[in-house]
Amino acid sequence: MPGRPAGRTVDEAVPCRVVVCRDCCCGSPKVAATDHAAQTARLGEEAPVRVSACLDVCDQANVIVVQPSAAGRAAGARPVWLGLVNDPAATEDIAAWVRAGGPGVARRPEILDLYVFTPPRRRTSSGLSSRGDL
Numbered sequence: 001m002p003g004r005p006a007g008r009t010v011d012e013a014v015p016c017r018v019v020v021c022r023d024c025c026c027g028s029p030k031v032a033a034t035d036h037a038a039q040t041a042r043l044g045e046e047a048p049v050r051v052s053a054c055l056d057v058c059d060q061a062n063v064i065v066v067q068p069s070a071a072g073r074a075a076g077a078r079p080v081w082l083g084l085v086n087d088p089a090a091t092e093d094i095a096a097w098v099r100a101g102g103p104g105v106a107r108r109p110e111i112l113d114l115y116v117f118t119p120p121r122r123r124t125s126s127g128l129s130s131r132g133d134l
Contacts, residue, residue, distance in 0.1 A: 014070035016102030018043045018094075019079075023054035025061040034062060034086045042091055046098045057119055062086055064094060068103040077104025082115040090115060 020040050021027065027036040039062070043049050055063050060083025068077035080103050085091060093109050100106035108116075 016047050016069040016072065016098050016105070017067040018047050018049045018098060019052050019055075019065040019067065020049060021053075021055045021057075021061070021063040021065075022051045025058040026055075026063050027051075028061075031061050031086055035088075036062070039085070039088075039091050042088075042095055043098070046095045047102070055119070057081075057083065057117075060084055060117055066094065066098060066102050069101065069105060072102055072104025075104035077102075079103070080108070081117055081119050082112065083117045085115055 020043065022036065022040070025031065027040075040049055040051065043064070055065070057063055060081075062083075062085045064082045064085050066080045066082065068075075068079065082090075082094065085094065090112075093112055097106055097109055097112065
């Protein structure tokens with residue numbers, strides 16, 4: 001298949017991904033003393049990063065969502081929402097986890113349990129509620 005390195009499986013071809021909220025609160029001067037560009041760049045060294053508009057959890061700024069790889073999804077993993085990620089050490093812990101495979105593949109560092117939160121249910125365009133899957 002074109003675009004896939006030789007010897008890699010389909011599961012390995014779809015990596016763990018990271019979503020960073022960068023809108024009204026996250027990524028703004030409201031969260032002082034955080035180098036938002038450096039945080040996004042650092043995570044981008046380990047996995048594809050998507051910059052999102054407001055994820056509607058401003059009380060948790062800065063919000064980062066780690067989405068499982070195809071292998072992680074196959075193992076039953078769901079996206080992991082991390083809030084209040086406002087220091088470089090936390091960003092490094094996330095980067096290390098993502099590099100190791102992320103949700104469903106690598107054990108989450110215990111220190112990241114301090115940042116995990118469950119997003120509130122959101123209404124979809126069909127009127128049904130969703131569970132925060134991006």
